[in-house]
Amino acid sequence: MHANPYLFFNNLKFSKLQIQIPLTSHLKGHHYDGFFHGQEAGNRSPTSGRSHGQPVEMPLMGKLLLAGTGHAHLSIIQSIPDLIARGHEVTAISPGERHFYSSMGPGMLGGIYKSEEISFPVREMVERRGGTFIRNKVVSIEAENRSVTLESGEKLFYDVLSCNLGSTIPRNIITKGSAGVFPVKPIENLFSARQFIIARAARQKVNVGICGGGPAAVEIAGNALAAGMERGGRGCRVQIFTQGHLLQTLPEKVRRLAETRLKKRGVEIFQGNIVQSIDTRLIRLKNGKAYAQDIIFLATGVHPPTIFADSNLDVGKDGALLVNRYLRTPRYPEIFGGGDCIWFTPRPLKKVGVYPVRQNPILRHNLLAKLERKPMQPFDPGGAYLVGLNLGGGYGIINKSFLTIGGRTAFFIKDRIDRKFMRKFRS
């Protein structure tokens, strides 16, 4: 992770000031850039119920809205007390009160971690620091009005908006109404899948089908095997169906280690097989064959949400929010983003958790800089990052550049890094 280059503007202390300003024309039309919220575009702020010509209490503040409480927003959430001390307001919106750290998700499936150990209590983290948490989903962004609409129909206004909405697994191959299918995102699904496997394994061997051949598929396979053996369970028969080769974007040595380990534990790997459709307990391939399962995991790659394109914002090739090197949208400089949901124009980034983690200090700096009209910092995605795979049963693989290690030591290192991350941001 990058060193934290965040600059505190300690010399500036913004607090709510009682200033008497008649709302005359010299204020109107002046671009305050979010400083005096509610003034540029009419009465946007719920606190700004003032009438023309009346003395007003005008707080020197900006309204920061965090859409999603994913990995890229953890630092800004930690900074809420500082933002409030400067006179700003922070509201976070998320459909869940906890945010799950994906890297440890497969370990939760395999029984290594409890769900509380791998998730951030985001509601509590926001509210304890003085922010407002709204449990809901953002369904559209009205950039011209500086507002977002929630699933509940409520509209919220902002001066600065930051989007960290993650990505989803496309479900188009799932036949409507199919049961027993678990997309690997959101990570919470892995908890339900674990319960399912343990309950079924108590009675019989569980047939587990995994669609996809990337890191998530490999980790799910190893950890499903572990879950099936828990509490005297009868175990699992695991089949992986992948369009290309297993782990085809990772180095050859990682591929070999993973394949050897999984095959040794009885996992069947069907490479070069396209899954055409998923029904209740059935995976159908394009070649006409079908495989019966008790539980099916969908790990076929992620896609950003369609909300940005639907809201007429500029998007990249994959439909993600287009941002420049400052992690902000060029057309609407008060809209920022991080994580899987952005298209970083200087160079497209892989949808891996490493980038939102690295974006934390820059996003925090730039959001505050935008609120206070200070210079922005560019985001440098950095070089090679460590890939860590948890194959269950205490076996891991780690890789960075030319170095690859497989075995218990590799799992130990990955586990240490992940726990450290949780400690750092959960505080």
Ligand SMILES: Cc1cc2nc3c(=O)[nH]c(=O)nc-3n(C[C@H](O)[C@H](O)[C@H](O)COP(=O)(O)OP(=O)(O)OC[C@H]3O[C@@H](n4cnc5c(N)ncnc54)[C@H](O)[C@@H]3O)c2cc1C
């Ligand atoms: C099983 C698995 C294992 C993985 N392991 C690793 C790993 O070891 N290392 C690695 O680098 N990457 C890993 N990844 C990839 C990693 O999950 C993603 O790159 C990472 O989660 C992206 O972080 P994010 O904050 O952008 O999105 P997310 O983690 O998806 O967070 C987005 C947040 O936004 C919220 N949200 C979504 N929609 C809305 C909405 N409409 N309104 C409000 N809030 C919303 C969600 O509830 C969520 O809390 C793994 C992925 C999977 C599936």
